[in-house]
Amino acid sequence: MSGELKKEQVLKIIKSKGKEKEQLLAILLEIQQASGQNYVDKKWARLVADELGLPLTKVYDALTFYAMFSTEPRGKYIIEICQSAPCHVMNKAALVQMFEKQLGIKMGETTPDGLFTLQYSACFGACDLAPAVKIGEKVYGKLTAQKVAEIIANYRGVSVCPK
Amino acid sequence: MSKVMPLISKNCGQIRPTSVEDYVKAGGYAALKKALGMKPLEIIEEIKKARLMGRGGAGYPAGAKWQQMYEIEHTPKYIVCNADEGEPGTFKDKLLLEQDPLKVIEGMTIAGYVFNSHDGYIYIRGEYAAIQKLFQEAIDNAVQAGYLGDNILGSKYSFHLHVMTGAGAYVCGENSAMLNSIEGKAGRPRVKPPHLAEVGLFQKPTLVNNVESFANVPVILDIGAEKYLSIGTAESGGTKLVCLSGHVAKPGVYEVPFGVTLRDIIFDEEIGGGMSGHRKLKFYHLGGQSGPCGFLPQLDTEYCYKALRANGLSVGSGAVVVLDESVCVIDYLKCVTEFFIHESCGKCTPCREGNKQLYLILDKFSQGTATQDDYRQLERLSNLLAKVSFCGLGQAAATALNTCLKNLRAEFDAHLSGQCPAGVCFTNQETESGE
Numbered sequence: 001m002s003g004e005l006k007k008e009q010v011l012k013i014i015k016s017k018g019k020e021k022e023q024l025l026a027i028l029l030e031i032q033q034a035s036g037q038n039y040v041d042k043k044w045a046r047l048v049a050d051e052l053g054l055p056l057t058k059v060y061d062a063l064t065f066y067a068m069f070s071t072e073p074r075g076k077y078i079i080e081i082c083q084s085a086p087c088h089v090m091n092k093a094a095l096v097q098m099f100e101k102q103l104g105i106k107m108g109e110t111t112p113d114g115l116f117t118l119q120y121s122a123c124f125g126a127c128d129l130a131p132a133v134k135i136g137e138k139v140y141g142k143l144t145a146q147k148v149a150e151i152i153a154n155y156r157g158v159s160v161c162p163k
Numbered sequence: 164m165s166k167v168m169p170l171i172s173k174n175c176g177q178i179r180p181t182s183v184e185d186y187v188k189a190g191g192y193a194a195l196k197k198a199l200g201m202k203p204l205e206i207i208e209e210i211k212k213a214r215l216m217g218r219g220g221a222g223y224p225a226g227a228k229w230q231q232m233y234e235i236e237h238t239p240k241y242i243v244c245n246a247d248e249g250e251p252g253t254f255k256d257k258l259l260l261e262q263d264p265l266k267v268i269e270g271m272t273i274a275g276y277v278f279n280s281h282d283g284y285i286y287i288r289g290e291y292a293a294i295q296k297l298f299q300e301a302i303d304n305a306v307q308a309g310y311l312g313d314n315i316l317g318s319k320y321s322f323h324l325h326v327m328t329g330a331g332a333y334v335c336g337e338n339s340a341m342l343n344s345i346e347g348k349a350g351r352p353r354v355k356p357p358h359l360a361e362v363g364l365f366q367k368p369t370l371v372n373n374v375e376s377f378a379n380v381p382v383i384l385d386i387g388a389e390k391y392l393s394i395g396t397a398e399s400g401g402t403k404l405v406c407l408s409g410h411v412a413k414p415g416v417y418e419v420p421f422g423v424t425l426r427d428i429i430f431d432e433e434i435g436g437g438m439s440g441h442r443k444l445k446f447y448h449l450g451g452q453s454g455p456c457g458f459l460p461q462l463d464t465e466y467c468y469k470a471l472r473a474n475g476l477s478v479g480s481g482a483v484v485v486l487d488e489s490v491c492v493i494d495y496l497k498c499v500t501e502f503f504i505h506e507s508c509g510k511c512t513p514c515r516e517g518n519k520q521l522y523l524i525l526d527k528f529s530q531g532t533a534t535q536d537d538y539r540q541l542e543r544l545s546n547l548l549a550k551v552s553f554c555g556l557g558q559a560a561a562t563a564l565n566t567c568l569k570n571l572r573a574e575f576d577a578h579l580s581g582q583c584p585a586g587v588c589f590t591n592q593e594t595e596s597g598e
């Protein structure tokens with residue numbers, strides 16, 4: 001795990017985006033990514049509010065409005081299975097089962113080691129690969145149980161030996 | 164004659180996407196050079212003559228939009244590209260952003276010149292994070308090569324482009340919601356009027372067009388409005404990127420001239436190539452989740468704004484989700500409605516509550532507990548959503564439901580008596596004797 005995010009890191013992220021109000025989403029996304037647990041902690045939300053001169057409620061308005069944000073810790077990797085109609089009709093349910101079985105958790109849960117959170121997502125534009133799944137910025141499609149096992153093993157491997 | 168026509172997508176997969184050198188070699192930036200020697204009104208005239216309809220989904224004539232923007236006297240004016248492609252079944256903007264970003268940049272730069280605008284914003288959805296980086300790289304390269312930034316190509320015209328990120332909200336595809344999101348706020352739609360051309364981004368006059376619309380601009384200037392119009396139909400100029408998904412043999416993005424038929428799109432060997440399995444086509448969903456469903460008798464309709472509208476269909480985003488006989492219409496519509504429940508921003512009651520109620524009624528059909536009265540409720544609610552929702556999201560949420568109610572009524576009726584022709588519903592109550 002990457003450990004707790006430091007105040008200096010958060011300030012650096014805010015500064016790198018020019019400390020501008022219209023960069024709120026970009027700043028929060030980057031803080032979330034740097035957190036290692038895919039969430040924005042209350043203390044960082046407050047810091048962002050102070051630095052940008054925004055009321056805390058405005059920061060939470062954004063945090064709770066947009067689907068990509070979480071205010072609670074999640075897994076290091078978010079596995080998102082598309083639940084929109086084009087993937088639904090291509091047997092998304094089977095894909096859900098494969099991931100649930102492989103990870104030993106249900107949709108919406110996080111593995112006990114904190115590595116993976118399994119959740120649904122709205123369409124992310126990979127309908128030609130349906131049923132599609134997204135892990136971070138990577139998109140996978142047309143998966144078999146074998147491939148799912150390989151992908152999970154790969155991520156576990158990466159987390160053991162960080163580059 | 165070939166039914167596909169790579170016009171705006173001709174560079175896709177052929178050049179290094181962020182390389183200005185490759186782009187120029189492929190004919191890129193000739194249009195910008197031409198534009199800088201033209202008067203703004205001459206450019207608007209070309210767009211009008213080409214009959215370019217906005218490619219984001221609404222199909223509003225781009226030339227008229229540009230004319231209205233031109234007549235507004237306040238400055239500064241902003242150019243905004245809507246790249247919040249979130250309509251399920253749609254992935255054509257992704258193709259352009261990923262494989263020919265410089266064409267989108269060139270189109271935006273020409274628009275900037277027309278309105279003497281110095282800042283442009285492209286709002287790319289958060290789910291396309293990798294594309295945001297690539298697009299920024301293309302911008303940096305264009306600036307380096309003198310096609311963007313200060314004093315473009317030695318002229319007095321300067322234009323700066325900024326990449327803005329979304330964070331997961333379908334409603335930000337609605338232009339006023341998107342502008343709020345660019346300003347760093349929650350993406351709830353605004354009251355209109357005032358129109359965005361008058362009071363848009365940062366309260367200033369703003370032109371908003373879709374990725375594909377901007378990509379068409381350099382093409383129109385390159386080949387001329389006359390030739391461009393000759394490619395499409397009399398009312399819909401040029402080509403359209405269509406996105407095929409679902410039970411089709413060859414899912415993907417295809418560029419077709421307006422005027423091919425829906426049958427061509429799904430069955431032509433060069434395009435969809437027919438069904439992916441042995442089952443027959445049951446229906447197809449056009450233009451995203453907010454679009455209408457089409458059925459077998461409409462297959463020979465020409466794919467263009469006018470003919471589709473006359474047949475109760477629409478181009479929308481260009482999505483074509485192909486559905487075979489294994490799909491239960493109730494189950495499908497439940498999935499569509501679930502999407503709108505999730506994506507409703509919650510600002511207005513009809514959309515926030517109406518979609519939930521629609522889902523509950525559809526669920527009754529799939530449980531076999533629906534009654535005749537539920538038809539009336541479905542019709543009443545879907546009318547209500549269309550008429551009194553605050554923005555396009557709620558207004559269009561029941562479009563698919565309406566078209567299915569009209570054309571697949573027998574399947575709804577079957578569910579009243581506990582029958583699901585596709586064998587999707589009621590499976591829990593049955594033994595596993597048959598498939």
